[in-house]
Amino acid sequence: MHVLRGLSRRRFLAGLGAAATLPWWASFAAGAPAAITRAIPSSGERIPAIGMGTWITFNVGGDEALRAQRAEILRLFFERGGGMIDSSPMYGSSQAVVGDCLRRLGYPAGLFSATKVWTLFDGDGPEQIREARSLWGVERFDLMQVHNLLNWEDHLATLRRQKAEGGIRYIGVTTSHGRRHAELERILRDEPLDFVQLTYNILDREAEQRLLPLAAERGVAVIANRPFRRKQLFRLFQDKPLPPWAGEIDCANWAQFFLKFIVSHPAITCAIPATSQVPHMAENMGALYGRLPDARLRERMVRYAEAL
Amino acid sequence: MLPYTADVWFGVIARYHQAHEIVAAAAALAGVAALALTFLRAVSVTRIISALLAAGWLWIGVVFHYQTFATLNFAAPVYALLFVAQSVLLAITGVARGRLDLRFAGGVAGAGALALGAAALVALPVADLTAGQGLNAARIALMDPTPTAALTLALLLAARAPARHLAVLPLAWSVVAGTTGWILDIPQDLWLSVACGVAAVAVFVRGHATRRQASSNADH
Numbered sequence: 001m002h003v004l005r006g007l008s009r010r011r012f013l014a015g016l017g018a019a020a021t022l023p024w025w026a027s028f029a030a031g032a033p034a035a036i037t038r039a040i041p042s043s044g045e046r047i048p049a050i051g052m053g054t055w056i057t058f059n060v061g062g063d064e065a066l067r068a069q070r071a072e073i074l075r076l077f078f079e080r081g082g083g084m085i086d087s088s089p090m091y092g093s094s095q096a097v098v099g100d101c102l103r104r105l106g107y108p109a110g111l112f113s114a115t116k117v118w119t120l121f122d123g124d125g126p127e128q129i130r131e132a133r134s135l136w137g138v139e140r141f142d143l144m145q146v147h148n149l150l151n152w153e154d155h156l157a158t159l160r161r162q163k164a165e166g167g168i169r170y171i172g173v174t175t176s177h178g179r180r181h182a183e184l185e186r187i188l189r190d191e192p193l194d195f196v197q198l199t200y201n202i203l204d205r206e207a208e209q210r211l212l213p214l215a216a217e218r219g220v221a222v223i224a225n226r227p228f229r230r231k232q233l234f235r236l237f238q239d240k241p242l243p244p245w246a247g248e249i250d251c252a253n254w255a256q257f258f259l260k261f262i263v264s265h266p267a268i269t270c271a272i273p274a275t276s277q278v279p280h281m282a283e284n285m286g287a288l289y290g291r292l293p294d295a296r297l298r299e300r301m302v303r304y305a306e307a308l
Numbered sequence: 309m310l311p312y313t314a315d316v317w318f319g320v321i322a323r324y325h326q327a328h329e330i331v332a333a334a335a336a337l338a339g340v341a342a343l344a345l346t347f348l349r350a351v352s353v354t355r356i357i358s359a360l361l362a363a364g365w366l367w368i369g370v371v372f373h374y375q376t377f378a379t380l381n382f383a384a385p386v387y388a389l390l391f392v393a394q395s396v397l398l399a400i401t402g403v404a405r406g407r408l409d410l411r412f413a414g415g416v417a418g419a420g421a422l423a424l425g426a427a428a429l430v431a432l433p434v435a436d437l438t439a440g441q442g443l444n445a446a447r448i449a450l451m452d453p454t455p456t457a458a459l460t461l462a463l464l465l466a467a468r469a470p471a472r473h474l475a476v477l478p479l480a481w482s483v484v485a486g487t488t489g490w491i492l493d494i495p496q497d498l499w500l501s502v503a504c505g506v507a508a509v510a511v512f513v514r515g516h517a518t519r520r521q522a523s524s525n526a527d528h
Contacts, residue, residue, distance in 0.1 A: 059316065060312075060316050090311065090382055092379060
C-alpha cells in the first residue's frame with residue numbers, strides 16, 4: 001500500500017489511461033510500428049502486405065544516375081518494412097537493375113524475391129530462370145510465376161520440379177488487366193499453386209466475384225497488380241479531396257487510400273505498386289501501417305470513389 | 309504500353325551516341341551526302357546512295373536494336389531483323405544489281421521529298437534538342453532508326469524510278485515509331501511518322517504509275 005501513498009484519484013485515473021494506450025505507445029517508443037503482414041496460406045509464412053512492382057519503373061538500362069536513384073527507392077522500401085519485389089524478363093533491364101540495387105544495399109534480410117518465366121518455349125524456361133538468378137544475384141527465388149499464363153502448362157511443370165528440388169520456394173501464375181480470368185479460374189481449381197497474381201484495385205474489382213473467393217477456398221495467396229491502374233487512379237482523383245473519414249483508416253493520401261482498400265480484402269496477400277519516385281515510395285509504404293477498413297468501410301470507399 | 313519511359317529511351321540513345329561518337333559524326337555527314345548526291349546526274353550516284361543507306365540500316369539493326377535497345381525492349385531483336393533485311397534489300401537492289409535510279413526527279417514529289425529529308429536531317433534532331441533531351445540524344449539519320457526510315461522514304465520519293473519494295477520496311481518502322489511517339493508523348497515522332505506514311509503512299513503511287521508508263525512504252 002505504500003506505493004499508493006500520495007496518489008490522488010486524478011493521477012490514478014490518468015495512469016490507467018496511459019496504461020491502456022501502452023502497446024501502441026510502446027511500439028512507437030521502440031521506433032518500429034508493426035507493419036501489416038499477411039500469411040501465405042500454403043506455408044503460414046507472413047510477408048508484408050505492400051510489396052513493389054518493377055514494370056517500367058526499374059527498366060532504366062545502364063544509366064548510372066537512374067540506377068543510384070532506384071537504389072534509394074529500394075532502400076526506403078526496405079527501411080519502411082517492404083518485402084516482396086516482383087519483376088519479369090518482359091520488363092527489359094528491370095531484373096538487372098533490381099539485382100544491381102540489391103547488391104548496393106547488401107541484400108536486405110526482408111527481401112522476398114518474386115519474378116516470372118516468360119517464354120513461348122518450355123525448353124527456354126530453365127535457362128530464363130537461371131539467367132534471372134544471375135541478374136538478381138540470388139541463389140534461389142522465393143516465388144517464380146508463369147507470366148500472363150504464357151505456355152503455363154509446360155512452365156508449371158518446370159516450376160514444380162524446381163520447387164521439389166528446392167530451387168524455388170513458391171510457384172504461381174499471373175494475369176493482368178482483367179484478362180483471361182476464366183482460364184485463371186480453371187487453373188486455380190485444377191492446379192496446386194502457392195500464388196496467383198491478378199489485377200485488383202478500387203475500380204477494377206471483377207476478381208471479387210469468383211477469383212478471390214476461389215483463391216481463399218483453395219488456400220492460394222493473391223498478389224494484386226496494377227493497384228493504381230498505372231497512375232490512372234491518381235489522374236482521376238488527384239484534384240479530389242480525400243474523404244473526411246480517411247483518418248479512420250490512417251490514410252494521409254490517395255496512394256494509401258487505394259492500397260488499404262486492396263490489402264484489406266481478406267483474400268489479398270500483397271499489393272505491388274510500382275514507382276520511380278522516392279516520395280511516392282514513402283506514400284505507398286504508409287499503407288503498411290495503421291488501421292485497415294472493415295467490410296462496411298470498404299463499401300463506403302467504393303461508393304466514394306465511384307461517386308467522384 | 310511500352311516497358312520504358314521517354315526519358316529512359318532518350319538516355320539509351322544518348323549513351324549509344326556517346327559510345328559511337330565517330331560513327332555518329334560519319335552518319336550525320338553521310339545523311340546529308342545521300343540527299344545531296346541525288347542532285348548529281350551520274351547514274352552511279354544511285355549505287356553510292358544505296359550503299360550509304362544499306363550501311364545505315366545494317367548498323368542500326370545490329371548495333372542499335374540488337375546490342376543496345378534489346379536491353380530495354382523485348383521486341384528489339386525483331387526490329388533488328390527488319391533493319392538487316394532492309395539493308396540486304398538495298399544492297400541487292402541498289403548496289404549489286406544497280407536497279408534503282410535515285411537521282412532527283414523534281415516536281416511535287418521532289419519538293420515533298422526535300423521537305424521530308426530536311427525533317428529527318430534537321431527538324432527531328434532540333435526537336436529532340438529543344439525538347440530538353442540534350443545534344444547527345446538528338447537523333448541522327450543513318451545512326452538512329454526513325455530519321456533513317458524518314459530519309460530513306462524521302463530518297464525513294466525523290467527518285468526518278470521509285471522502288472516500292474524498298475518503302476515497305478521504312479513504312480513499317482514509321483508505324484512503330486509513331487505508336488511509340490503516341491504512347492511516350494514524343495510529338496516529333498508522331499508527326500514525322502505521319503509524314504512518312506504520306507511519303508510511302510506517294511512512293512507506291514508513283515512507283516505504280518512509273519511501272520505502268522514503262523509497260524505502256526514497251527508496248528509501243
